[in-house]
Amino acid sequence: NSKVNLMIDGKPSSIAGGDVKSLLQSVPAANIADIEVMTNPGAKYDPEGMAGIINIVLKENRFAGLNGNVNTGGDTQGGTNLSGQVNFRNTKYNSYINLGLNNKVWISDGTSYRKMDFGQFNNILNQSYNSKGSGPSLFVKTGGEYFIDPTQSLGLSFTVSDGNNYRDSDNYTIDTGPGDSRYVRLSDSDSDRGGYNLNLNYDKKFNNPKHKLTSYLRLSDGNNLGDSEYKNTEWDNFEEFFDNANEARNGSDGKNKGFDFQVDYTRPFESGSKLELGIASKSNDRDDSQTAEIYDYTLNRFVNDSQFSNDFNFNETVNAAYIQYGGSYWLVGYNAGLRYEAVDMLSDLKSNPTKFKNDYTSLYPSLSFTLGAPQFIQLQASYSKRVQRPRSRQLNPFISRQDNRNYRSGNPFLKPEYTDSYELNFSRFNRGLSLSFGTYYRNTTDEITRHKEVNDDGTSLASYRNIGTKETKGFEYNIVGSLGKKLRLIFGGNTYWDDINTDIYGDVYDNTSRTNNFRITSMYNVSPKTEISFFMWHQPKKEIPIGTFNAMTWSSMSIKQKFMEERFNLNLNISDPFAMSGFGFSLQNDSWSQESVRNFSSRTVRLTLEYRFGKMEDKSSYNYSQTVIGTSEQGFVIPFLRGQGLNNQLWEYRNAAIIAKASDRLLCLEPFHRFYLQKSGRLFIPFRDLFDVDSLQSFVKTSENCSQLC
Helix, strand or coil, rough: CCCCCCCCCCEECCCCHHHHHHHHHHCCCCHHHEEEEEEECCCCCCCCCCCCCCEEECCCCCCCCEEEEEEEEECCCCEEEEEEEEEEEECCEEEEEEEEEEEEEEEEEEEEEEEEEECCCEEEEEEEEEEEEEEEEEEEEEEEEEEEECCEEEEEEEEEEEEEEEEEEEEEEECCCCCEEEEEEEEEEEEEEEEEEEEEEEECCCCCCCCCEEEEEEEEEEEEEEEEEEEEEECCHHHHCCCCEEEEEEEEEEEEEEEEECCCCECCCCCEEEEEEEEEEEEEEEEEEEEEEEEEECCCEECCCHHHCCEEEEEEEEEEEEEEEEEEEEEEEEEEEEEEEEEEEEEEECCCCCEEEEEEEEEEEEEEECCCCCHHHHHEEEEEEEECCCCCEEEEEEECCCCCCEECCCCCCCCCCEEEEEEEEEEEEECCCCEEEEEEEEEEEEEEEEEEEEECCCCCEEEEEECCCCEEEEEEEEEHHHHHHEEEEEEEEEEEEEEEEECCCCCCCCCCEEEEEEEHHHHHEEEEEEEEEEEEEEECCCCCCCCCEEEEEEEEEEEEEEEECCCCEEEEEEECCCCCCCCEEEEECCEEEEEHHHHHHHCEEEEEEEEEECCEEECCCCCCCCCCCCCCHHHEEEECCCCCCCHHHHHHHHHHHHHHHHCEEEEHHHHHHHHHHCHHHHHCCCHHHHHHHHHHHHHCCCEECCHHCC
């Protein structure tokens, strides 16, 4: 989903020229510690992104000394990867580096059949293509943290992303009506994108660990360079039908500079409630220039095509402030907030003296309630207002040429789209079976969508429009459980209806569409060191505003083997083993119709090796929350829990905390039964998900990794 706000380690990221897809491709999966998803975030968070927030948490080892891991692998398509993470930590400093080198290879093919009615005659464009792409990418994040004292820390990190993409395509075209033309269009493209982020963080905790001040400053610089060229040539055995000689090439140079600053203050109260305040400012400057050349067959060389050359500048500054208050009463939790934003936006096309300016202010309220505990049954209700601001590419009014049939442009008059999002969720988590069911409703105004128009001469122009309002109603569900001690299953699905109110699609437009998708994951522990897993995602055929989208299916299988006390792991994966990937669609308007199919490479086998090194000894003076936990020489108190009920755990931990306090030992937050549960395939709920760790640590020193040491 392109309408998602992506963060890395809790900070916004605009490296890789703001290209989220390229950034995700460059981050090595082996270096990701966790992925946090917020579909309805509160006023504290940037409201940008209609689909919510995805926060990628990279591995940053908390063990003392020098340790890390190395991963390498390759696949049958020629792709390779090498990644690693190294960390050094003591009581005053923590330094780390995450590194990833990837070379991806992807292969695809497809067909397209388009028919146009011109009244006096029909034109049919019948095409088939095959394409191969590849490209290396680099991702590096390095930094350090200095613990000034037990309440203050200063951090500095530097992130670099760089990569190239190469793609070659052969498109076989039959163009009939009037006349008959057959040719092969050869096209190739080369893109280079990258950039860096520089982050400075300062955190301050007061006597109560929940009373804190956090801040960060981020500077970013990204680029996105590219060259593309196409050429129509003769089709073997159909030379007499070749009358469409055409050759052109384009060049693009995009630069993106960003600045972000944010300060957050949290003040807890004795009642258990807390007040959160914050200010934020971010600025984005983007400069996109495009050069175009067309081949002159009389001069036998490329000449400048000023009609498709342009330079476009875009600046957007957002200043924000928020207030948020939350707490709980008995089994009811609540959180309410309000965010104010002032936006200054200016776009400027150098070939046109007209400047497009759009300044506006907005309020973003949020409200959420919880009732009950997830170990029994919990009800969650939430509301938030979101925004999707148009990007520079969507605003650039200049027309760019993809080939002699297809053109693209932006729309400088686009308005931001706003969504009011409502969610209601029920959940229950326990040892044997976990269930969640949620319903949602989203009302979007000034929906931004890509809009394609076919002209009388047979060419098409793709642009962007605010098409009106859209209502989305749906429900989703997840079931997690175990069959026996070795098999674990996860099944989930989503069903929703889109109701769009617009008149831009013509008379055949059907304004309601329904979408379903399902996913299943299964994991089977053959032995404590061998695991087999299977994943499948399926979306049945669905209706879209001016046609249908065919069914889509994707799956993967893998087997993982652990060696050397789990320091060395081997993973063998097969993607799309049933050769069912790809998609197709059918479109229809008043005067034209189109059917297209796209297929992707299947049955790709990938082998990955991982090795972990270094001491696994937690001698740090600070845990995940940077609060004192003491040293391992003190000894440990580890609760032994016979059951997993909420009351049992509460009383066992309370007793263990008193014993640990009296004997000056560390209270281990990992109960002894965790490893038994994991080996038996049953659910283990971490202590942090059940209880208030900060309050506990104000009474006794704790550790989260002592079980391995004992």
